[in-house]
Amino acid sequence: MDIIKKITRRSFIKKAIITLVSLELVYVFVNLLKKGGETKVSSNLFAAGDIDLFEKGRVYPFSTERFYLSRLDDGGFLAISTKCTHLGCTVQFKNSDNKFLCPCHASAFNKHGEVLAPPATSALDLYNITIENGEIFVDTATPVKRAKYNSSQITYA
């Protein structure tokens, strides 16, 4: 064990101090970078409107809030994020094809946000929906990640 022999008490202390100081610097720096981004709010309810406004089987854009409200054929709601799960471009719903298309690398998603065409590998993120007195609220603060679509993600009135 050459390496072990080479370490003397002196060099050990020296190395330990250098390591500690650099770790400390890294820690401080990482925290500094983290702080800048901490303007998060835990929830941000966006009032999308009355249930009756939305026809069944259609998809409504809320582009400034970066989501689409998809009302399924059975009357359930999904609030689908516009952020493509491939590399983060903004997807657009094409009424003519009845699917979400990503302009960047041509991923496609259906009305449930499921992947129809790669390169994306997971379904589009969702936002939580709450329905109170017939009005729809979408929590736009925290997108919910999912790999696949399943029916428990749908919110009913």
Added chain:
Amino acid sequence: MNKPGTQKAITKFLLHLHPPKVNAQSIKYTRTFGLGGIAALLFVLLFITGMLLRFVYVPSEKGAYDSILYLQQEVIFGQLLRNMHYWCGMLLVIVSFLHVIRVFYSQSIFNERRKNWLYGLLIMFLVIMSNFTGYLLPWDQLAYWAVTIMTNMLSYIPLIGDPLANLVRGGAEVNEGTLLRFYHFHTGLLPLLMVFLMSIHFWLVRKAKGVTVADSSKKEMVPTTPQLVYKEIVVALSLILILILFSMLIDAPLLEKANPLESPNPSKAPWYFMGFQELLLHMHPSFGIFIVPVIVTAFLIYIPFVKDLQVNVGVWFNTSVGKKVTIWSAIYSTVFTMLIIVSTEYLLKFQSWMPDAPVLITTGLLPLLLYVLPTFGFILMMKKHLKAGKLELIIGLVSILLTGYLVMTVVGSLMRGEGMHLFA
């Protein structure tokens, strides 16, 4: 020797950088192509133009784009200044890359130069980081989406990906905070680090007794001034002239102001990352963005430490066999990479053939094996037919990787159009 004062001062100053006498072979232009020196000069030019740009640029979501417009339209020579900075930056990436290739192929990374190879790789990394952080600053559609795509690539790194990407961006999306921190990296921390590392880099070159020469038995020495210094001045002045002319003719790109609600079609990463983006189209992200680059980087770092190599320090491609190996590898890699790209685009759809197998295998492992196995066979073949030694094979492998990346970069940035479709 009785020189006039100024000249003496200049000579003395230059001795900080150069020894008083240099080997006659080492100052032939084809020995180094002056790449290291050109890179250093570009750094200085970037520093000066960057300093000037800082007087106009406003690093905020509201002000950034407008300040660039103001610079280009109102400030005298403003457009020229921005062009200079832009083209110097792009050229620096190319020149540093060529410099890395040059020292590798001329066997200048072994023994006492080992450490400097590592510092060089580190500086190369910083050069790319500087260019990338600068890419965002104009805050136009090009910048915004390139950085969005690039930072989202990071989030595919297993385990630490998401936190890392958020750390880099300062949030889940590219926003004003991102702009601000990129600005500070670009104009503060990175250049500072680079000055440090460059000093070490230069000093280690001197410690290794200058650049490598092809025939170390010839020891004819010539005085640095004027022999070397004049050459340097000629190269520097012509480079500056060419850059100014180029910047007068061709403007740095600027699209509309960044709009997070609408991505342009297609959206591309900066061109030097296009190889990665291309790789991502064919491979599962955790392979394309993590496993493959980590393996390649580790390999590059490890090269000068490989045991029992027959190194001919300073000789291009090591031996004449090495030259053949390089040429064959480059040809092989060009053809084979193109073939794989086209066939995975149209024919090989592992994912739809085996929908039940995990994606890591169908889009990760299988494509990787598809590339690695034939390449391995090719290397074995070179070993047998060309009688190539260990070092020649390493040179071959590096050539394959480099050419592969170049091919992917070219395909990604030039041959893909709308929707990232091939030949669209």
